[in-house]
Amino acid sequence: MITLDSLTKDYGKNRAVNELSFTIEPGTVTGFLGPNGAGKSTTMRMILGLDAPTSGKSLINGVGYEQLRHPMRTVGAHITGTAGHPGHTPRTHLKALAQSNQIPASRIDEVLAQAGLQSAAAQRIGGFSLGMRQRLGIAAALLGDPQILILDEPMNGLDAEGIAWIRQLMKNRAAQGGTVFVSSHLMSEMQQVADQLVLIGRGELITQAPTDELIKGFAQQVIAVRAPQASALAGALAGHGAEITEGGGNRLEISGLSLAEVGAIAFSNDFELHELSQARGSLESAYDQLTRDTVEFTSSTAGKAMGK
Known part of the structure; x- marks a missing residue:
């Protein structure tokens, strides 16, 4: 379990995270969403003891991360850009981590296989693609077979097979009673994998809710229609204010x-219908509605700035 209690982080006069309080329960995949600059990575870094909070606290199973005797055996984490020294190989990188946390060496081959890196185990990390570095970072997070996984944008750089792999990995860990806390900008993936969602904006909590409940409450509802005279029907519906794709x-x-x-x-217009159903709303639609007032960096804003 992960618990945040009024967690706050200031950088000079800038408040990156403002009194965040929420709990991440075992047995679930919890998605962590928010616009760029919302404070997601800073929050994760504070949970992992990489950044000290200005005030408030974060707890792992009731204690601070720094109090964990062998942290990798309790919390596995992959923060973007932390996939090992470029001069090391995956095997030497994982060996050092295993020794530091008293993890059996047998786990190295197990997680290399799990991440699909057996053939690259002796290659230098400096030559890895972004996708391979992501796989290595996730392998390191799994090394201690932890109860809790914290993953920051783990799907960046992965191909379709890699995304399917990490999606199933997260689901399996949660199904086995683990706690999975994951940030991502890929709304379609979060809609598929996350049981719960935490949304923040400008460092503050917007909402925490089950994914289906949030989509039902805030997403624009979509009606699916299939008709032989689809174009004519579209014209009739548009005349009544409908938005049509x-x-x-x-x-x-x-x-x-x-x-x-x-x-x-x-x-009323004598159109024959072959399908008329209400499709599930999208997480992206709900996200846009919930965060529209907290977005600080947009294309239009960037364009105005460049014009000054």
Whole structure:
């Protein structure tokens, strides 16, 4: 379990994290979301004792990270950019970590295999791609077979197979009673893997809720329609204020109208329907609505800044 109690971090006059309080329970994958600059990485670094809080505290199973005797056997963490010295190999890097935490050497080959790095075990890390460094960082996080995993943007640089691997890994760890706390900007992946979500903006908590509950409460609802006269139907629906996205196979995705309203408009205009259903809302839609007032860096803002 991870517990944050009024966790706060100042950098001079800038407050990066402001009195964050929440709990991450075992048996779940908890996604950690927020705009760039929201304080996600700073929060994770404070949990891991890499940054000292200005005030407040974070606890791992009731104690501070610095009080853990063999931390890698309790918490496995991968923070972006911490995949080992470029002159080392995966094997030497993991060996040093194992010795420092009294982890059996047999775990080295196990996690190399789990991360798909057996063939690269003797290569220097400096020649690794971003995806390979990500795999090595995750292998290091798994080395102590910890109850808790903390992963900061673990999908960056991974190919489709790698993303599927880390997604299943997180699900399996949670199903076995572990605690998984993961940050990511990939909303579609978080929607698939996260049981719970913590959203922050400008260093403050926006909400913590189950993923399905958050999507249901805040995502724009989408109606799926498939009709032989899809283009004509789209015109009729647009006349009633609907926003429409056309897909293949005469399929439309409609927002701005209810299921009943779409059905009534189609009926009154004698359109034949082959499908009329309410699709699950997207996490991206809910995220945009919840964080719109906390985004500090946007394309339009950047454009104005460059014009000054």
